[in-house]
Amino acid sequence: EAQVTQNPRYLITVTGKKLTVTCSQNMNHEYMSWYRQDPGLGLRQIYYSMNVEVTDKGDVPEGYKVSRKEKRNFPLILESPSPNQTSLYFCASSLRRGGYEQYFGPGTRLTVT
Amino acid sequence: GDSVTQMEGPVTLSEEAFLTINCTYTATGYPSLFWYVQYPGEGLQLLLKATKADDKGSNKGFEATYRKETTSFHLEKGSVQVSDSAVYFCALSDNAGGTSYGKLTFGQGTILTVHP
Numbered sequence: 001e002a003q004v005t006q007n008p009r010y011l012i013t014v015t016g017k018k019l020t021v022t023c024s025q026n027m028n029h030e031y032m033s034w035y036r037q038d039p040g041l042g043l044r045q046i047y048y049s050m051n052v053e054v055t056d057k058g059d060v061p062e063g064y065k066v067s068r069k070e071k072r073n074f075p076l077i078l079e080s081p082s083p084n085q086t087s088l089y090f091c092a093s094s095l096r097r098g099g100y101e102q103y104f105g106p107g108t109r110l111t112v113t
Numbered sequence: 114g115d116s117v118t119q120m121e122g123p124v125t126l127s128e129e130a131f132l133t134i135n136c137t138y139t140a141t142g143y144p145s146l147f148w149y150v151q152y153p154g155e156g157l158q159l160l161l162k163a164t165k166a167d168d169k170g171s172n173k174g175f176e177a178t179y180r181k182e183t184t185s186f187h188l189e190k191g192s193v194q195v196s197d198s199a200v201y202f203c204a205l206s207d208n209a210g211g212t213s214y215g216k217l218t219f220g221q222g223t224i225l226t227v228h229p
Contacts, residue, residue: 040221043157044219058216090156098214099145101147104156
């Protein structure tokens with residue numbers, strides 16, 4: 001089954017404790033993105049990757065890191081989480097950059113206390 | 114920069130009512146337009162899309178027409194069901210090149226609740 005998976009689905013952590021949210025897709029897609037969803041703001045892009053070893057900042061990259069060592073995986077790293085990073089996070093992938101359908105993972109709800 | 118504006122929600126309807134969710138956009142060039150739907154506890158999934166002016170996207174009884182003259186992509190359904198209760202997002206993908214090429218820009222989302 002074609003899908004994007006994320007782990008964990010729920011995470012509660014404390015300020016400053018490094019964490020990683022994993023994302024994996026099995027569709028051989030080149031383009032992958034991370035978004036955060038906040039009430040009244042829709043989804044905003046954090047980082048994106050056009051292919052292996054090619055990543056770039058989206059609209060709200062501060063406080064986040066990413067890597068793309070393999071085509072299927074695109075982890076999101078919070079080196080020192082803060083309460084303003086409490087949000088719902090989605091990973092997405094598409095065949096290529098451009099007007100292609102993006103496939104979304106189920107989301108990770110992160111709470112930073 | 115690119116932006117998408119959706120009608121304020123939430124929207125509450127009775128089953129079999131007509132649905133319209135307004136969406137207007139600002140973009141350079143000729144973006145692709147999308148409606149995504151998010152059911153409770155799930156990720157977003159594509160509902161329909163249109164890639165050029167006057168295109169009509171349709172799926173599951175929902176329709177939206179790409180109107181370049183009014184920069185709009187309003188979502189409509191003639192008869193909603195309880196199972197249509199979800200959050201609906203209008204989005205555009207910039208095809209003009211540059212650093213924002215291919216990025217999805219979303220509206221704020223509209224919560225739809227349909228009562229029996």
